[in-house]
Amino acid sequence: xxxxxxxxxxxxxxxxxxxxxxxxxxxxxxxxxxxxxxxxxxxxxxxxxxxxxxxxxxxxxxxxxxxxxxxxxxxxxxxxxxxxxxxxxxxxxxxxxxxxxxxxxxxxxxxxxxxxxxxxxxxxxxxxxxxxxxxxxxxxxxxxxxxxxxxxxxxxxxxxxxxxxx
Amino acid sequence: xxxxxxxxxxxxxxxxxxxxxxxxxxxxxxxxxxxxxxxxxxxxxxxxxxxxxxxxxxxxxxxxxxxxxxxxxxxxxxxxxxxxxxxxxxxxxxxxxxxxxxxxxxxxxxxxxxxxxxxxxxxxxxxxxxxxxxxxxxxxxxxxxxxxxxxxxxxxxxxxxxxxxxxxxxxxxxxxxxxxxxxxxxxxxxxxxxxxxxxxxxxxxxxxxxxxxxxxxxxxxxxxxxxxxxxxxxxxxxxxxxxxxxxxxxxxxxxxxxxxxxxxxxxxxxxxxxxxx
Numbered sequence: 001x002x003x004x005x006x007x008x009x010x011x012x013x014x015x016x017x018x019x020x021x022x023x024x025x026x027x028x029x030x031x032x033x034x035x036x037x038x039x040x041x042x043x044x045x046x047x048x049x050x051x052x053x054x055x056x057x058x059x060x061x062x063x064x065x066x067x068x069x070x071x072x073x074x075x076x077x078x079x080x081x082x083x084x085x086x087x088x089x090x091x092x093x094x095x096x097x098x099x100x101x102x103x104x105x106x107x108x109x110x111x112x113x114x115x116x117x118x119x120x121x122x123x124x125x126x127x128x129x130x131x132x133x134x135x136x137x138x139x140x141x142x143x144x145x146x147x148x149x150x151x152x153x154x155x156x157x158x159x160x161x162x163x164x165x166x
Numbered sequence: 167x168x169x170x171x172x173x174x175x176x177x178x179x180x181x182x183x184x185x186x187x188x189x190x191x192x193x194x195x196x197x198x199x200x201x202x203x204x205x206x207x208x209x210x211x212x213x214x215x216x217x218x219x220x221x222x223x224x225x226x227x228x229x230x231x232x233x234x235x236x237x238x239x240x241x242x243x244x245x246x247x248x249x250x251x252x253x254x255x256x257x258x259x260x261x262x263x264x265x266x267x268x269x270x271x272x273x274x275x276x277x278x279x280x281x282x283x284x285x286x287x288x289x290x291x292x293x294x295x296x297x298x299x300x301x302x303x304x305x306x307x308x309x310x311x312x313x314x315x316x317x318x319x320x321x322x323x324x325x326x327x328x329x330x331x332x333x334x335x336x337x338x339x340x341x342x343x344x345x346x347x348x349x350x351x352x353x354x355x356x357x358x359x360x361x362x363x364x365x366x367x368x369x370x371x372x373x374x375x376x377x378x379x380x381x382x383x384x385x386x387x388x389x390x391x392x393x394x395x396x397x398x399x400x401x402x403x404x405x406x407x408x409x410x411x412x413x414x415x416x417x418x419x420x421x422x423x424x425x426x427x428x429x430x431x432x433x434x435x436x437x438x439x440x441x442x443x
Contacts, residue, residue, distance in 0.1 A: 012168035029168040051202040053261050066260040071198040075168040076215050140344035141258015
């Protein structure tokens with residue numbers, strides 16, 4: 001995050017939809033979307049780590065496409081629709097990808113998990129049929145520092161099978 | 167202030183009014199990284215991400231016209247091989263959904279993969295201002311020195327124009343397979359008159375062409391001998407430096423290797439061009 005500066009940071013209004021709910025808030029013009037989601041809306045499922053687009057832990061969907069929320073300004077989300085990890089489950093019923101991560105034991109420390117699940121969600125939203133290469137490409141921007149990739153990939157494959165058979 | 171114009175005309179008016187006081191932002195993958203690193207602390211933004219008109223890809227007389235706001239994800243679906251592969255080598259999917267070709271050109275990093283591919287393709291860039299209108303300049307003349315460009319304080323990048331090149335190739339060397347910054351990268355392309363152009367990233371202060379080596383190639387039928395001569399000349403022409411990613415000597419050697427590899431691929435290709443061009 002930018003260091004606090006003595007200079008007054010101007011505010012601007014952002015009106016956006018997050019997980020289906022409309023919000024209008026004043027935000028500092030230089031505030032990343034990640035900060036808005038976590039600190040203003042309290043949606044702390046989305047994680048921040050590298051703050052330079054290398055790790056993918058802050059991945060959310062904006063109008064259905066994955067983006068790194070550490071690199072989009074909150075003000076740029078004006079009039080856009082955002083989905084975070086909190087928006088996937090319906091009540092107590094987990095999204096099929098979340099369910100698969102649990103079933104496969106695909107989380108170790110868990111820090112990368114929300115970002116990975118959002119990348120997988122975008123992939124499964126996009127395509128009914130996916131190749132191994134497409135799957136690996138869809139996840140290439142998400143780093144698991146515990147290096148638990150085998151079970152993560154298995155979880156996404158399982159979710160894909162489940163969503164096709166249902 | 168946060169300015170989010172919905173039309174390019176409004177953006178040019180704001181650019182004319184605000185000049186260098188407003189930080190121009192679109193995908194944010196360079197600007198916000200610099201902010202997060204504390205390198206810049208902008209308080210006024212001119213955000214181009216709401217302008218749909220610059221996110222389009224058009225065809226005009228055999229040329230491809232890319233709006234400045236076209237993302238790497240969009241470019242990854244094109245059939246211009248060097249640009250497609252360069253674009254798919256940028257970041258991960260989220261970065262490619264955000265980062266734009268106009269931003270890549272504006273940042274003017276010597277490691278700008280999109281810029282290298284466009285240089286090999288002989289692209290022109292359209293710079294526009296409210297008061298002075300639009301001008302097209304060859305992209306090769308746009309890059310002046312390290313992060314110094316021909317873009318004036320009242321101008322915005324509006325579009326990129328790519329001539330038809332039936333055959334092109336791309337290769338990037340980096341330290342890992344994904345989310346990979348170039349250590350050295352090379353693009354080659356050949357137009358219908360068999361004019362062949364070479365371009366390189368990370369071997370000097372700007373993304374660059376190799377005019378002397380490309381001149382050797384002009385109009386000539388590719389042969390193993392000619393390719394060797396060109397590869398040797400390339401090594402003399404580039405000016406890489408040592409940095410944390412690799413040594414100058416390695417980069418120089420790889421420029422020759424990649425030149426040889428990509429030109430050999432062109433030589434051995436279907437003479438009618440890439441199947442998907």
